[in-house]
Amino acid sequence: MGNELKFRYVVFTLLFVGLLNNVFGGWIITEESTDKFNNRSVQTTFIEGNYIRHETPTSIAIIDLDSSKITMVFSQYKTYWKGTAEDLRRSTVLAYDKELETMLAGIPDYQRKELDSIYAELRNEILNPKERDNKYEIDILKTDNTDSIIGYNAVKYNVMIDSVLKESIWFTNVISPYKGIDTEKMIAFMEQVNPAAKSNLSTSEEYIKMWSSGIILKTVGRTNVEIGYTTTVTNIREVVIPSELFKPPANYMFAELRDILNMVPVNSN
Secondary structure, X not given: OHHHHHHHHHHHHHHHHHHHOOEEEEEEEEEEXXXXXXXXXXXXXXXXOOEEEEEOOOOEEEEEOOOOEEEEEEHHHOEEEEEEHHHHHHHHHHHHHHHHHHHHOOOOHXXXXXXXXXXXXXXXXXXXXXXXXXXXXXXXXXXXXXXXXXXXXXXXXXXXXXXEEEEEEEEEOOOOOOOOOOHHHHHHHXXXXXXHHHHOHHHOXXXXXXXXXXXXXXXXXXXXXXXXXXXXXXXXXXXXXXXXXXXXXXXXXXOOHHHHHHXXXXXXX
16 A cells, blocks of 8 residues: 555656646736827736747747747737747738738839838838937936835836936836746847837846836826826736746737738728
């Protein structure tokens, strides 16, 4: 009987460890954004280690910082695309090359030349992005204002770019869902997607220190003197996340972006 119990214990342990290998302990964060026209959008972010999944009602993007690759999932067509930031830029250009050809069919030559010129400049900018020469002076200034957001005490900071108020953010260090992310890999990926990010707020030392040691629960962005948008965290949970969530569904097929674009119906209105 003793040997049978030992055998069952070994089998149970192996099964349990096997299950653990297929799940991640991570975070789920839901944010709601509204713009100045009162348009509303919701995004859910799943985080575990160096994996990040951004999901909206119409799109899914999965980022693997270890491989510097992004997966875009198109649920309505049961397809996905995967590649590096460089692959994404080139695939996007190829997709719109074909779209532009359709758009230009049948229009007068003088209009075609004008649109060709505009697109050629845009195409070059996408394929050969350059870091901005100008560097912004970024200051993140702590205020005395606090607020309770989804049960967490958050401190208000004003983000000044070249001495102009661009954002107000409410930050808490009570929880830190991004703490497990390799910040160097995150910055490298952001700069691959957009080399101009090297001079942006998102890669400034103080901003990185904040999101790696806590979380920004609310952001109010400004355009000139008006409020341009407001983003608020509405829910945050620490949960066990299945590893499959960071992969495209097994029954989805890989497709090139230009082929996926061809699946999108043309709006005739």
